[in-house]
Amino acid sequence: MKKSMGVTALFTALFLMASSPWAMAERLAIKGSTTVLPIAQKISEAYMVAHPETKISLSGGGSGNGIKAVIDQTANVGNSSRFIKGKEMKMAVAKGVTPVPHRIALDCIVPVVHPDNTVSNLTMTQLKDIYLATITNWKEVGGADKKIVVISRDSSSGTFDAWRGLVMKKERVTPRALTQPSNGGLVTQVATTQGAIAYIALGYLNDEIKALRVDGIKGSAETTLNGRYPISRPLFMFTNGWPTGETLSFINFILSKKGQELVEEAGSIPLY
Amino acid sequence: MTYREHTKGEMIPEGSSRGDRGAAPTDTLTGRGTALGEWVAESSLLIISLISIVVLGLILLFLLMEGLPTFSFVSVKAFILGHLWYPTDEPPDFGILALIMGSISVTLISSLIAVPSGVMTAIYLSEIAPPKMAEILKPAIELLASLPSVVIGFFGMVAVAPLMQRIFDIPTGLNLFTASIMLAFMSIPTICTISEDALRSVPVTYREASMALGATPFETISKVTVPAALSGITTAIILGMSRAIGETMVVLMVAGGAAIIPGSLFDPIRPMPASIASEMGEAPFRGDHYHALFATGITLFLFTILFNILAMSASRRFRLKG
Amino acid sequence: MTFSLSKNRLSGKRGTVQSIWFALFRGAAAINVLALFAVILFMVIQGASAINWAFLTEMPKNSMTEGGILPCIIGTICLALGALAFAFPVGVATAIYLNEYATQGKRVAMIRFAITNLAGVPSVVFGLFGLAFFCTVLKLGVSLLSGALTLGIMSLPVIIGASEEALKTVPNTYREASLGLGASKWQTIFRVVVPSALPGILTGSILALGRAAGETAPIMFTGAVFFTPDLPTSVFDEVMALPYHIYVLATAGTHIGETRPLQYGTALVLIALVLGMNLCAIIVRSRLRNRNRI
Numbered sequence: 102m103k104k105s106m107g108v109t110a111l112f113t114a115l116f117l118m119a120s121s122p123w124a125m126a127e128r129l130a131i132k133g134s135t136t137v138l139p140i141a142q143k144i145s146e147a148y149m150v151a152h153p154e155t156k157i158s159l160s161g162g163g164s165g166n167g168i169k170a171v172i173d174q175t176a177n178v179g180n181s182s183r184f185i186k187g188k189e190m191k192m193a194v195a196k197g198v199t200p201v202p203h204r205i206a207l208d209c210i211v212p213v214v215h216p217d218n219t220v221s222n223l224t225m226t227q228l229k230d231i232y233l234a235t236i237t238n239w240k241e242v243g244g245a246d247k248k249i250v251v252i253s254r255d256s257s258s259g260t261f262d263a264w265r266g267l268v269m270k271k272e273r274v275t276p277r278a279l280t281q282p283s284n285g286g287l288v289t290q291v292a293t294t295q296g297a298i299a300y301i302a303l304g305y306l307n308d309e310i311k312a313l314r315v316d317g318i319k320g321s322a323e324t325t326l327n328g329r330y331p332i333s334r335p336l337f338m339f340t341n342g343w344p345t346g347e348t349l350s351f352i353n354f355i356l357s358k359k360g361q362e363l364v365e366e367a368g369s370i371p372l373y
Numbered sequence: 374m375t376y377r378e379h380t381k382g383e384m385i386p387e388g389s390s391r392g393d394r395g396a397a398p399t400d401t402l403t404g405r406g407t408a409l410g411e412w413v414a415e416s417s418l419l420i421i422s423l424i425s426i427v428v429l430g431l432i433l434l435f436l437l438m439e440g441l442p443t444f445s446f447v448s449v450k451a452f453i454l455g456h457l458w459y460p461t462d463e464p465p466d467f468g469i470l471a472l473i474m475g476s477i478s479v480t481l482i483s484s485l486i487a488v489p490s491g492v493m494t495a496i497y498l499s500e501i502a503p504p505k506m507a508e509i510l511k512p513a514i515e516l517l518a519s520l521p522s523v524v525i526g527f528f529g530m531v532a533v534a535p536l537m538q539r540i541f542d543i544p545t546g547l548n549l550f551t552a553s554i555m556l557a558f559m560s561i562p563t564i565c566t567i568s569e570d571a572l573r574s575v576p577v578t579y580r581e582a583s584m585a586l587g588a589t590p591f592e593t594i595s596k597v598t599v600p601a602a603l604s605g606i607t608t609a610i611i612l613g614m615s616r617a618i619g620e621t622m623v624v625l626m627v628a629g630g631a632a633i634i635p636g637s638l639f640d641p642i643r644p645m646p647a648s649i650a651s652e653m654g655e656a657p658f659r660g661d662h663y664h665a666l667f668a669t670g671i672t673l674f675l676f677t678i679l680f681n682i683l684a685m686s687a688s689r690r691f692r693l694k695g
Numbered sequence: 696m697t698f699s700l701s702k703n704r705l706s707g708k709r710g711t712v713q714s715i716w717f718a719l720f721r722g723a724a725a726i727n728v729l730a731l732f733a734v735i736l737f738m739v740i741q742g743a744s745a746i747n748w749a750f751l752t753e754m755p756k757n758s759m760t761e762g763g764i765l766p767c768i769i770g771t772i773c774l775a776l777g778a779l780a781f782a783f784p785v786g787v788a789t790a791i792y793l794n795e796y797a798t799q800g801k802r803v804a805m806i807r808f809a810i811t812n813l814a815g816v817p818s819v820v821f822g823l824f825g826l827a828f829f830c831t832v833l834k835l836g837v838s839l840l841s842g843a844l845t846l847g848i849m850s851l852p853v854i855i856g857a858s859e860e861a862l863k864t865v866p867n868t869y870r871e872a873s874l875g876l877g878a879s880k881w882q883t884i885f886r887v888v889v890p891s892a893l894p895g896i897l898t899g900s901i902l903a904l905g906r907a908a909g910e911t912a913p914i915m916f917t918g919a920v921f922f923t924p925d926l927p928t929s930v931f932d933e934v935m936a937l938p939y940h941i942y943v944l945a946t947a948g949t950h951i952g953e954t955r956p957l958q959y960g961t962a963l964v965l966i967a968l969v970l971g972m973n974l975c976a977i978i979v980r981s982r983l984r985n986r987n988r989i
Contacts (some may be wrong), residue, residue, distance in 0.1 A: 122823060135655070146756075149924060158933065160837070160920050163655030174506050250544040255630070256461040257655035257662070265462070273459055276471065279545060279641050280630035282651055285951035292952075293535060309952065404852040414881045418792035419802075424785050425855070428848050432816065435827040493723035501720055510724055512977045515733040519902070519973045521909025522818075523938040524962050527945050528734050531955075540710025558730050565727070591713035612815075621912035622938075626946060646819045646912070653823070653916050670823045674816065681815045 119216065128156040129347055133167015133180030135283070136259040136302065137336050140206060140367040141180055144355050151354075155347060164259050171339045172198050177348045178337040182259030202337045202342070205355050207370040209303040209333040210263060211320040212313045213288075215295050220244040222314040225331060228268050231298060234275035239296065251288050252299040253278040260284070264300055267332050284368075301330075304368015321372055322370045336369065436674060440667035443467065452668060458632040458643070460652065460662040467665045470670065474479075474634040475642035476676070479552050480618045482638070486557035487617070488610050491564030495609075498565070499572040500594050511569075518562030524627035529555035534627055543639045547629040550638045555623045560613035567612060572598060573607020607687040615680035619673065621646035645673045697727050735970075738963045745960030757942065759922060760954050769926055769932030770839070771968070774909040774918060775932070777843025778850050783900055786854030787889075790896075793855075794862040795884050814852035818912040821849045825917035840930040842918015849913055850903040857899020861892040894983050898976045905972035909965065911938040937965040 102317060113310055131141050138161050145157040162170075163358065164183050170176035172193045185193075193200050212228060214220065220242055223231070230236040231249055238244045253274050254261040281287045291360040292309035303320055306312055315331055322329035344352050354360045361371035443452065444488070447467045455468015488608065494514065498507050535544030575598050583593040630651070631639020649666050656662040753763030789806070797803040825845030835841040865888050873883040889896075911919075919939035927934050944958045945951065 105587075138921070145924070156922075157924060159922055159924075160933070161654065163657075165657040165660070166655065169657060247545055255651050255655075256459065257652050262461070263876075271463070273457075273462060276457065276633045277631050277641075279547060280643070282946050283951075286946045289543070289951045290547075293538070295543055307952070382751070398700055409878060415792075415796050418788050418796060420978075421785055421788040422806050424790040425789060425806055425813060425851060428851070429809040429813050429816075431828060432813075432820070432824045435824050435832075439823070439827045456743055482816050484988060490723045490727060492726050493720045497720035497724040502724070507954065508981075510728060512981075513728045516970055516973055517727060517906055517968055519909070520731070520734060521911070521938055521965055521969055523909070523911045523941050524734065524738070524966055527958065527962055528737060530945060532737055558727075561727055589709050589713050591716050592709070595716075615815050619815070619819070620874055621817065621819040622942065623738075626942070646817060649819050649823065650912055650915060653826070658911075667823060667827070670820050676821075677815045677817055678812060681812055685811070 125371060128158055129178070129351060130170075130176040131157060131159050131178040131180065131338075132162055132170040132176040133178075133257045133339075134164040134182040135161045135183040136164075136208060136335070137167075137180035137205075137338070139304075140336070140355075140364050140369055141338075143180075143363040143367045144351075144360060147359070148351060148354050152350070157351075163257050164262070168200065168339055171200050171341050172196055174198065174341060177340065178351065181337045181339060182186050183262060184337065185339065199342045200339045202339055203210065203344075203352050203356075204335045204372065205338050205352075206336045206361075206364045206372060207262075207325050207333055208263070208336050209320050209325040209330060209370055210260060210267075211303055211306065211332070212298060212300050212315065213291050213306070213310045214298050214313060216309065216311045217289060217295060218244060218311060220313065221311070222317055224316050225268060228315065229270070229272070232274045232278070233272060234277060247296045247299070250294050250297040251275060251278040252287055252294075252297055253280055254284075254287070254300075255280050255282050258282075260300070260302065263332070263334050267334070268300075302368050304365075305372065315325075322365075325370050333370075344366060388412070388678070406492040424462070432674075436667060436671050439664060440671045441664075443661070446661055446663070452665075453672070456634070460656070460665055465661060467661070469645065469648075469665075469669055471632045471634050472643055472645045472648050472669065473672065475549075475624075475632070476618050476636050476644040476646070476673070478549055479556060479624060479628065479642060479644050480614055482549065482553035482583075483556035483560060483617050484610070484614050487560045487564055487613055488552060490557070491561040491613060492568050492606060492611070494561070495565045495568035495572060495606075496594060499569045500598060503555070514562050514565050517558065518566070522559060522620060522622040523626075525555055525559060526622040529623060529627040537636075541639065545629065545641065547627055547641055548639045549628065549635050549642050552624050552628040552642065552644075555627055556617050556620055559620050559623060560617045563616050564609045564613035567609035568602070568606045571609065573603040574605065575601040602687050608684045609689060611613035611680050611684040615677050618644075618680070619677050621644060621650050625650050643667050649673070725879065735966060738959060738966055740955070742959030742961075742963030745956040750960055751964070754924070755922070760957075764937070764940060764957075766923065766926055766935040766963065767937045767940040767961065768964065768968075770919070771908050771937040772966070773839055773927060773934060774842050774846055774936055775904050775912060778846035778907040779900060779904050781844055781847030781984060782850040782854050785902075786851040786903075787858050787896060789851075789855050790858030790862055791889065794859050795880075795888065810855055813848070814856075816849075818910055819847065819915075821845055821913040822916050825847075825913060827971060830917055836931065837916070837918060837920060837933050838931045839918055839934050841926050842914040842934065842936075843930075845913045845917045846910060849910065850907050853906060854900055855902040857902065858892070858896045861895025862888065863897065864869060864895060865891045894979065898980045898983070901972050901976040901979075904967045905976070907971045908963050908972070911936075911937055911942055914939060915942075937961055937968070941965065959984050 111188065141159055145159055149157055151153060164181040167179035168185055168189050169182050170319045171179035176301055184201065193197060212223060219241060223242060227242050232251060237249055238246065239249055284301045284305040287301050288305055288310055291299045318324055318330050320330050326332045338352065340348055361373060363373045452467055452469060454470050455466060456470050457466040457468045458471055459466040498510060502510060507591050529551055534551050537551050538546035579597050579601055580593050583597040624644045625647040628644060628647055630647060631641040632643040633640065635642050649669055653666050656666055750763045752765055754765055756762030793803065793806065822845065825841055829835045829841035829844050830837055869887050869891060870883055873887040914936055918934055919936040920933040921943055923933050923935055940959050941958060944961065946953050
């Protein structure tokens with residue numbers, strides 16, 4: 102019995118001692134968008150090899166939480182697949198925080214289908230109609246007579262947000278769409294589902310799936326950088342004020358040649 | 374020495390309390406300064422026992438605290454009966470009817486599989502199987518119960534869903550039907566174990582009387598043993614369904630995730646736990662979406678409480694008078 | 696009581712009905728057992744090739760597409776043990792109170808009502824509670840401690856149930872003998888009753904430990920993270936955990952196709968861990984039963 106009381110007491114003590122998790126160790130905390138997560142992970146791994154004294158902790162949570170973490174100063178770097186909103190900026194100012202955006206990469210989102218699908222090009226309007234479920238059969242867009250299986254990302258993902266903004270023009274993706282929590286999940290689904298259509302980040306393309314051209318333009322690093330491909334957007338890392346010390350060296354590393362190579366490896370489009 | 378009767382028929386997870394030991398001494402004969410020690414011991418045990426109540430209270434409190442703000446931006450009626458779940462749109466729609474229907478449909482269909490299978494297995498184990506066989510099979514059923522839900526979900530995703538897709542020639546294997554099958558295997562152990570306990574608690578004399586009157590073993594099972602154990606079996610079924618409606622990983626991984634009211638067996642669905650689990654990680658902290666997910670949690674919790682109350686009243690109402 | 700078929704061979708319609716139904720009963724049992732073996736066998740066949748010493752002892756590498764799962768194994772063990780550290784003392788004390796002290800009454804009824812309902816709370820709701828209470832209000836953040844406490848309150852009803860069961864199997868004569876020899880109630884409970892119930896209590900706790908190790912939903916928002924580069928050094932660190940790792944690799948990973956072997960391997964390790972604990976508990980229990988029978 103004494104022992105059990107001891108354990109209880111210990112836990113109570115732990116409760117009381119609990120303080121901010123970041124106060125204990127010197128480390129770089131990165132949080133936010135799952136679209137930026139693979140980039141951040143690649144960069145962090147390489148960075149920690151080069152700077153063994155630095156410990157980087159990495160978590161997802163979405164763009165909103167990334168920016169919020171910077172505002173609340175619970176993270177040094179907040180990843181976001183969108184720019185900061187006015188509401189968030191006001192909150193930051195109220196807390197005396199100045200979020201500074203760093204454009205670290207570009208994201209190009211390509212519609213993909215099963216490799217057996219004969220369709221190879223869709224217009225923006227057709228894409229929108231498919232995701233509105235006003236087009237429900239592949240024959241309506243020049244393909245075989247097969248039901249379209251619409252697959253989308255979870256509504257909290259940054260990619261979904263971009264798709265909604267750029268393709269759906271704020272109209273709603275049909276509720277009948279299957280949802281997957283990640284790019285990888287979409288690839289697996291499309292590869293095993295004949296009538297499927299989904300949208301993924303360019304870097305996730307492989308030979309199990311087929312990329313579609315949009316308005317006749319093939320999604321690639323080149324068409325994204327020159328602005329011709331319609332479904333692309335910049336990715337950001339936010340810091341509190343101009344970065345200094347460890348954070349500065351981390352941001353510099355991403356923007357370096359080596360860092361941008363890693364961006365490409367992670368499936369996004371490097372800035373140069 | 375006073376004796377007390379042990380509380381009977383309460384539901385404790387992991388089997389239950391048939392071993393009624395009848396009596397326990399409640400007072401002591403010793404005096405001599407131990408009285409204070411006794412009092413301290415009993416009081417501290419009581420205080421620790423109250424932790425369960427406190428925890429349940431805290432769960433309720435925090436669900437309400439984080440969930441109720443939802444109703445400042447959406448009415449209860451629009452929340453429960455709304456068809457559209459677009460939590461991140463501007464303006465958002467927070468209607469969880471499709472999620473509720475998803476949960477109910479997957480629970481019902483999985484029960485259609487799990488109830489016969491679980492109860493029949495229980496009958497086999499308690500009435501038919503040779504003791505040696507039962508001794509091997511029972512642990513197997515328990516091991517089935519201990520398979521982590523994420524493993525069952527994963528198995529459903531990589532093995533069962535593609536199989537379904539091929540067999541039924543359907544657009545996707547991630548749907549209501551596949552989820553129901555996987556979920557059934559999660560509730561079968563619950564149904565089976567509790568039903569078996571109930572069947573075993575039917576006095577042997579009932580069976581002997583029935584057999585002596587010329588009934589076949591099957592007639593004895595179907596007309597005597599099972600009816601006599603009905604309260605326990607009902608409890609088992611309700612608890613099995615309660616487990617199914619609250620199960621998260623399986624529906625998250627194999628149900629497809631479309632927030633629609635299913636119209637066919639092969640429609641994808643998005644039950645409440647799946648929605649909470651997949652969206653909570655990215656919902657802005659204490660934003661509308663965050664609160665709405667807590668409110669969904671309250672709804673889910675109410676369902677399981679309802680199941681629990683039904684189970685308790687079932688076990689009380691038809692309690693076997695032996 | 697079981698019916699022996701050979702001695703009750705029946706002819707005619709009644710016999711046919713019976714053999715059809717008995718075949719169905721037997722079939723149902725067989726399907727359930729087969730399902731268990733199908734899942735295990737599938738994971739063994741698919742996952743065995745991924746398992747080697749390096750897989751078990753290395754950190755994940757290259758965005759978790761290579762390397763091992765050491766942090767997940769450590770994380771899961773820490774989470775489960777942490778859960779037990781909370782649930783075991785509280786659960787056993789509650790069971791002792793309910794079984795040895797409490798008379799029937801409103802208070803006991805309320806405690807039992809709470810336990811029953813706690814047992815029915817969906818795992819994801821525990822996760823929500825952990826997030827709102829441990830992570831936010833107690834400011835523990837996403838940490839090993841938050842995750843372990845969340846799992847701990849979830850295991851509480853299991854441990855209480857198992858401990859009560861064990862306490863009930865202690866014959867009343869033990870208590871009477873001890874009291875008769877002049878021991879106080881407290882002495883009786885801690886020198887006589889609890890020691891003889893201990894194996895049963897431990898069995899139940901191992902089962903609870905296994906269950907805690909396999910849970911995903913309660914730790915998703917409270918303790919487990921996608922990736923952390925080092926092993927936990929304090930209870931305030933975030934951890935990786937086997938169940939969440941499977942989920943992440945299988946659905947939210949960046950290279951799902953390529954990491955299939957890792958997924959199967961991780962699932963196999965988790966199954967081995969959980970089933971191993973359960974088998975231990977089952978073996979211990981059946982030994983105890985046999986011993987008690989004599």
